[in-house]
Amino acid sequence: MRSIPPATVSRLPVYLRSLRDLPERQATCSSDQLAALAGVNSAQVRKDLSFLNPAGVRGVGYDVAGLSDLLRDALGLTHEYAVAIVGAGNLGSALANYRGFAGWGFEVVALFDSDPSKVGSEIAGREIEPMADLERVVADRGVAIAIIATPAEAAQEVADRLVAADVRSILNFAPASLRVPGNVAVRRVHLSTELQILTFHLKQLAGDGG
Amino acid sequence: MRSIPPATVSRLPVYLRSLRDLPERQATCSSDQLAALAGVNSAQVRKDLSFLNPAGVRGVGYDVAGLSDLLRDALGLTHEYAVAIVGAGNLGSALANYRGFAGWGFEVVALFDSDPSKVGSEIAGREIEPMADLERVVADRGVAIAIIATPAEAAQEVADRLVAADVRSILNFAPASLRVPGNVAVRRVHLSTELQILTFHLKQLAGDGG
DNA sequence: TAGATTGTTAATCGATTAACAATC
DNA sequence: TAGATTGTTAATCGATTAACAATC
Numbered sequence: 001m002r003s004i005p006p007a008t009v010s011r012l013p014v015y016l017r018s019l020r021d022l023p024e025r026q027a028t029c030s031s032d033q034l035a036a037l038a039g040v041n042s043a044q045v046r047k048d049l050s051f052l053n054p055a056g057v058r059g060v061g062y063d064v065a066g067l068s069d070l071l072r073d074a075l076g077l078t079h080e081y082a083v084a085i086v087g088a089g090n091l092g093s094a095l096a097n098y099r100g101f102a103g104w105g106f107e108v109v110a111l112f113d114s115d116p117s118k119v120g121s122e123i124a125g126r127e128i129e130p131m132a133d134l135e136r137v138v139a140d141r142g143v144a145i146a147i148i149a150t151p152a153e154a155a156q157e158v159a160d161r162l163v164a165a166d167v168r169s170i171l172n173f174a175p176a177s178l179r180v181p182g183n184v185a186v187r188r189v190h191l192s193t194e195l196q197i198l199t200f201h202l203k204q205l206a207g208d209g210g
Numbered sequence: 211m212r213s214i215p216p217a218t219v220s221r222l223p224v225y226l227r228s229l230r231d232l233p234e235r236q237a238t239c240s241s242d243q244l245a246a247l248a249g250v251n252s253a254q255v256r257k258d259l260s261f262l263n264p265a266g267v268r269g270v271g272y273d274v275a276g277l278s279d280l281l282r283d284a285l286g287l288t289h290e291y292a293v294a295i296v297g298a299g300n301l302g303s304a305l306a307n308y309r310g311f312a313g314w315g316f317e318v319v320a321l322f323d324s325d326p327s328k329v330g331s332e333i334a335g336r337e338i339e340p341m342a343d344l345e346r347v348v349a350d351r352g353v354a355i356a357i358i359a360t361p362a363e364a365a366q367e368v369a370d371r372l373v374a375a376d377v378r379s380i381l382n383f384a385p386a387s388l389r390v391p392g393n394v395a396v397r398r399v400h401l402s403t404e405l406q407i408l409t410f411h412l413k414q415l416a417g418d419g420g
Numbered sequence: 421t422a423g424a425t426t427g428t429t430a431a432t433c434g435a436t437t438a439a440c441a442a443t444c
Numbered sequence: 445t446a447g448a449t450t451g452t453t454a455a456t457c458g459a460t461t462a463a464c465a466a467t468c
Contacts, residue, residue, distance in 0.1 A: 004410075007435060013406040017385055030449065039387040043437045050451055058450040059444035075406050076413030083405070094304025095401070100385065104402050145408055168415055169408035171401075175227055175310065177249040185411035187404045191305070191381075192314050194397045195293075196223040196285050198355055198379035200214075201395035203286030205378055217459060240425065253461045260427055268426040269468035426467080433460070442451080 004074070008048045014038045015045070016071040019064055030061040080105045084143040084167075086158050088113035088128045091173055092149035096124040109141045114154070138165040145169045152176040159186075214284070218258045224248045225255070226281040229274055240271040290315045294353040294377075296368050297360035298323035298338045301383055305357055306334040319351045324364070348375040355379045362386040369396075 004012075018037035022029055031049070035042035049055045049062065052070045056062040072078060083106050085092050096111050111123060114131045121128055129137060137143070146162045148155050148170060155174035162170060163184055172178055172188045180186055214222075228247035232239055241259070245252035259265040259272065262280045266272040282288060293316050295302050306321050321333060324341045331338055339347060347353070356372045358365050358380060365384035372380060373394055382388055382398045390396055 005434075009410050010403075010407055012410070013400070013403040014387070016406075017403075018387070021386075032449085037387065039389070041437060043439090044435090046450060047436080047452085054451095056450055057444060058442065059448050061449065074410070076409040076416075077406065081405075081409060081412070090304045090307035090309075094300045097300035098401065099300075100402050101405065104406065106402075106405055144412060145405060169412050171404050171408060176231075177224070177228070177247065179249070183415060185408055187408055189399055189401070189404060190223070191308065191399070192310050192316075193220075193223040193227075194381055194399060195291075195311065195316055195355060196226075196287065196314065197220055198381060198395055198397055199286040199291060200219050200222070200284070202291075202354060202379050205393060206286075215458075242425085251461060253463090254459090256426060257428085257460080264427095266426050267468060268466065269424050271425065424468085427464105428466095429462105429464085431460100431462080433458105435459090436455100436457070438453105438455080440451105440453085442449105444447105444449085 004051045008051055011038070011040065011044075011048055012071055012075055014040075015048070016068065016075070016077075019068050019071075022064060027064055028061040029064055029067075031056070034062070077105055080107055081144045082107055082109040082142050083145045083147060084108070084110040084112065084134075084138060084141075085147045085149060086112045086131075086134070086162070087148065087150035087154075087174075088115075088118055088123060089149065092147075093123050095147055095149060095173075096126060106145070109143060110137045112137075114150075134161055135165045138162070138167060143167060145171065147171045147173065148178075149173045214261045218261055219285075221248070221250065221254075221258055222281055222285055224250075225258070226278065226285070226287075229278050229281075232274060237274055238271040239274055239277075241266070244272070287315055290317055291354045292317055292319040292352050293355045293357060294318070294320040294322065294344075294348060294351075295357045295359060296322045296341075296344070296372070297358065297364075297384075298325075298328055298333060299359065302357075302359035303333050305359060305383075306336060316355070319353060320347045322347075324360075344371055345375045348372070348377060353377060355381065357381045357383065358388075359383045 015038055021037050031042040031045040035045045052074055055070055085095055088111050096108055111126050111128050112131050113128050118128050119130045146167045148158055150158055152175045155176040159178045168184050170186045172186055175190050178186050225248055231247050241252040241255040245255045262284055265280055295305055298321050306318055321336050321338050322341050323338050328338050329340045356377045358368055360368055362385045365386040369388045378394050380396045382396055385400050388396050
């Protein structure tokens with residue numbers, strides 16, 4: 001399999017999700033249809049899916065079930081992943097409660113907080129554990145993915161400890177740019193940044209004046 | 211001012227945040243320094259900031275306070291924005307509680323849910339209001355930005371109603387691709403998608419095998 | 421003047437898309 | 445065979461970055 005470019009990788013989950021929006025008893029779908037659901041160009045769809053090697057059939061389209069499997073395989077969604085959440089504030093708690101993960105094979109197996117008054121209390125049926133236990137818990141429970149939901153100040157240190165504990169995938173909600181080794185993947189979700197990009201747009205609409 | 215390319219716009223909030231990470235009494239900073247903090251190339255920084263027109267001084271660098279103002283101006287962060295959150299589940303509740311917004315001039319002024327049993331209860335000091343009131347509340351309180359935190363199935367209808375109610379900026383947390391008119395900006399934050407991109411990376415690390 | 425650092429150009433790189441031959 | 449639709453090429457477009465003249 002040729003190596004898949006990053007831009008394509010980031011669209012594969014969208015295609016996978018889009019397949020679920022197809023009419024129930026549709027066995028096959030076209031790039032046009034998928035493009036409409038995913039909100040992208042149909043040439044984009046074909047190009048992206050061509051990295052999965054023979055994914056479709058000319059003149060016919062893509063087999064829905066087969067494509068779904070190919071996408072899951074490509075994304076590594078063939079087994080369960082243990083997820084740890086660091087930071088049990090509002091955001092961390094919400095993520096711990098979030099039901100949307102389970103359906104894709106993500107299981108939250110740990111929830112950490114540095115605040116001793118929080119440690120021991122339960123969120124989403126999980127006991128909040130102290131930061132001191134991070135390394136041990138990560139190893140014991142085979143944590144593959146960590147979600148950082150701490151304040152910005154704590155984020156880099158948490159990342160360092162996670163990396164040292166062999167975590168290679170981090171989803172960072174803290175408003176900070178993390179420095180990590182090249183073999184660690186970080187995705188950032190910055191809520192304020194997203195809102196600020198929207199305000200730029202609002203300003204544009206207002207006529208570029210102000 | 212030349213029109214600012216999207217890729218640059220999305221980095222401006224990062225620069226703005228990075229300025230806060232500078233040593234307290236530093237009046238001026240270089241593109242190299244900013245690049246290190248923001249995690250990008252220094253040529254990128256200079257190119258991006260050049261869209262703000264005379265932002266720096268050759269041989270000297272960028273005036274920290276001045277650049278901060280320029281960035282805020284460019285992003286339209288010069289006044290307050292009223293934000294409505296649609297969907298008061300785990301995610302909507304967490305967002306309503308999130309303190310990070312206020313510092314940037316975002317005020318959550320409404321929180322809606324379609325579940326009658328939730329309507330009337332309080333989250334973060336705000337009463338949850340019924341979906342039926344959406345149009346009226348948006349108009350009355352001058353909602354500029356809406357955050358969709360509903361299940362995927364409800365997202366498009368909510369978006370349609372928001373657009374009809376003159377909301378022009380939407381932050382979408384629902385795992386669905388929204389169709390909106392060209393003058394409406396949508397940013398999507400899809401938690402499962404982010405995790406799935408990370409699992410792709412984990413699979414790569416595992417040796418491309420499986 | 422010498423050193424520093426921006427703003428800008430031009431080169432490179434990668435991503436998107438139109439077009440169409442291949443093929444069901 | 446005629447119609448449909450993929451996979452792939454080549455063209456286009458946009459984003460990144462090295463290099464350097466401008467200038468403090």
